[in-house]
Amino acid sequence: MKQVTPYDVIIVGSGAGGGMSAYVLAKRGLKVLMLEAGRDYKPESETPMFNTNDQAPLRGASTPDKPFGFYDATVDGGWTVPGEPYTNAPGNEEFLWWRPRMLGGRTNHWGRISLRFGEYDFKPYSRDGLGVDWPISYDELAPWYDKTEQLIGVTGKAHGLENTPDSPAGILHEPPTPRLHEIMLQRGFENMGIPVAAMRAAILQKPMNGRQACFYATNCGRGCSIKAMFQTTTVLLPPAVATGNLEIITDAMVYTVDMGRNNKAEGVTYIDRKTGEHKSVTAKVVVLAASAAESARILLNSKNSQFPDGLANSSGTVGKYLMDTVGAGSGGHIPMLEGMGPRNDDGMTNAHIYVPWWGYQQQAKKKLDFPRGYHIEVGGGQRMPSMGIAGIANNSKVLFGKGLREEMRAQYGTSVHFAGRGEMIPNDDCYAELDPSVKDKFGIPVLRFHWKWSEYEIKQAAHMRKTFHQLIDNLGGSVTWGKGTDGKEAIMRGGEIIHEVGCARMGNDPQTSVVNKWGQTWDVDNLFILDGAVLPSNPDKNPTLTIMSLAMRNATYLADQIMKRNL
Amino acid sequence: MSVYQSKIDRRTALKWISVAMASATISTQARAKTYIKTPNGYGTDPNLVNPSAPWERIMSKKQLQLTATLTDIILPAEQPHPAASTVGVPDFINEWVSSPYDQTKKDKSIIMKGLVWVETEAKHRFGQPFELCTSGQQIAIMQTMATVSNNPEHKFFLCFKRLTLGGYYTTPAGFKDIGYIGNVPLKTYPGPSVEQVNKLEKSMKGLGI
Secondary structure (H helix, E strand, O other): OOOOOOEEEEEOOOOHHHHHEEEEEEOOOEEEEOOOOOOOOOOOHHHOOOOOOOHHHHOEEEEEOOOOOOOOOOOOEEEOOOOOOOEOOOOOOOOOOOOOOOOHHHOOOOOOOOOOOHHHHHHHHHOOOOOOOOOHHHHHHHHHHHHHHHHHEEOOOOEEOOEEEOOOOOEEOOOOOOHHHHHHHHHHHHHHHOOOOOOOEEEEEOOOOOOOOOOOOOOOOOOOOOEEEEEEEHHOOOHHHHHHOEEEEEOOEEEEEOOOOOOOEEEEEEEEEEEOOEEEEEEEEEEEEOHHOOOHHHHHHHHOOOOOOOOOOOOOOOOOOOOOOEEEEEEEEEEOOOOOOOOOOOOOOOOEEEEEOOOOOHOOOOOOOOOEEEEEEEEOOOOOOOOHHHHHHHHHOOOOOOOOOHHHHHHHOEEEEEEEEEEEEEOOOOOEEEEEEEEEOOOEEEEEEEOOOOOHHHHHHHHHHHHHHHHHHHOOOOOOOOOOHHHHHHHOOOOOOOOOOOOOOOOOOOOOEEEEOOEEEOOOOOOEEEEEHHHHEEEOOHHHHHHHHHHHHHHHHHHEEEEEEEO | OOOOOOOOOOHHHHHHEEEEEHHHHOOOOOOOOOOOOOOOOOOOOOOOOOOOOOOOOOOHHHHHHHHHHHHHHHHOOOOEOOHHHHHHHHHHOOOOOOOHHHHHHHHHHHHHHHHHHHHHHHHHHHHOHHHHOOHHHHHHHHHHOOOOOOOEEEEHHHHHHHHHHHHHHOHHHHHHOOOOOOOEEEEEOOOOOHHHHHHHHHHHHOOOO
């Protein structure tokens, strides 16, 4: 194929990192080509906004075809993608890898929780001697957090809590008032000496840039046709395309970065999913934002005689220091919520409150047996019934027939649940490499994952469960699931929280990192990585906001370098 | 005994059959080892706005009728709320047990065997088909299944009840009954009523929190 447009930048991937990069670069006037492995996707017309579960097959229940339920926005993906396997190394713990194949990637169904990393989070090694420090500080990223929050729209309030940065006045949207069970949970936590904060979620509470404010109905995980919740497909890509500087090719599965003369990346080669054709495109700069593990896979598959271990891998750390979030949960039945009667608990889908990590002082005094923190996400209320609704009949004295309806009414909305989301410390046992024999349907070598939780995470998971049980007990309730307090049993599998980051970490030392503090690979100066792969640590705070803020900052640097003709 | 009228029209039913026949002719090609495609499933990129459950249904007319009678013993009509069968719950249970997905296979075996057990029990205990038993006799059989434990009948009861309640309360009629008042666009989010908050405050005070 003869390329007509001379591109300044090729971006691989259209999710949080790729979407933000495209937005910044196109707005700066650079000619950008975005390649997305999945199909085109239009939230405005494809989102099932008010559809009820009885309109869906199997009442919307999860199946291998739609693992998060029928209405989940994910296209052609989930824990497995047809024809595109990954493997787990024998003798390891299992690692799960959630991938979609659609424009906008996982931003179309993400959890929307947008927490800034705090000042401690950028210097973890300096604080406790574990992991590594970031090459940047909180202060360096703070202005980019401001800009990102302003652009995407985030709820929240200032609370002045340790290592839980507030945003400057005027940025955050006022979150909706707490639901009934949230008022109760907040009191319960505060009674245990645990402060509760307003939710920070990327959901508009006032109209902005042609996007409507949330109307407090329909689940955000389906996508949002009114554009109240952030998706790159509604917020970043349309204005970038409108500049005339961004071209998007979907169904383009990139598998290698092509090298040209003088140690420069020349472009990439992709497979057209529809035709099976291999096509090469060129540009001044290549940006990988295919997701942490997929970007690493492309680098490893780009090996050639000059780079026998993969591109940008002179440190040998491509694929290494893969991290996820520590997860454990429990549920409870709270009798004081019985018979409260109907209230509209839809709200903004997310909980309206959350619990930031509160144990920094205890850890400083060595009173806890694990080094890093976790935050708590809460759930409950009278949400739109799904198949799980039958579970509340377990609390009914009437087994069937007359009287059962009344019991169902009384028990509706009496369940609460908790999810601990904690920091994992990078370790040598968690990494991705190319599988020596397995290839996907395109013939591209696939990733083989190695995974092992350490005692740090296992002990933290046990602490989560104990905290939840204590609160449920204090509220006069009983634990209904997630009863065990053995951390090994409580901890979710690697990758299951879908916060996988690392694999091409940033640092100040080319010997131990893949990219510098601008996301620029040490080995190839016109090759950038602008997704979660560059995170050197994975604080308990959900990574997407930081991925976007870093991408905004680093794409701005990249644009500056092109303007100065340094690239 | 009321005759159950399936809420599925004939044209839809014919479509399931043609889909099933068409997919039977597709050769099974080698799949990636981490993904097993479900034949006759709705696929990984279904139309979410206009959904369909494209698989053929396995229940006979008789089984569907028995299913309807049983769902209505679990959730009989109580004014103003309709019985489970009135809002198509038997069709849903048929859809569920007919589904090609692994998740529902266990339920299929429990339900189909359970339906046979119910008929056998009715004949054995009352000398006639379940459908012809008096309401009191039908309830007695349901009571047996509900209270004995650790046997296949009880498993059937639990599974059947789960599907009946799930099937019912996911419908607009079920929303009305249980008190789900969401899924409507609002200008501002109201939160709970003052009365509800006051009641909660009283309970929390009682617990010393």
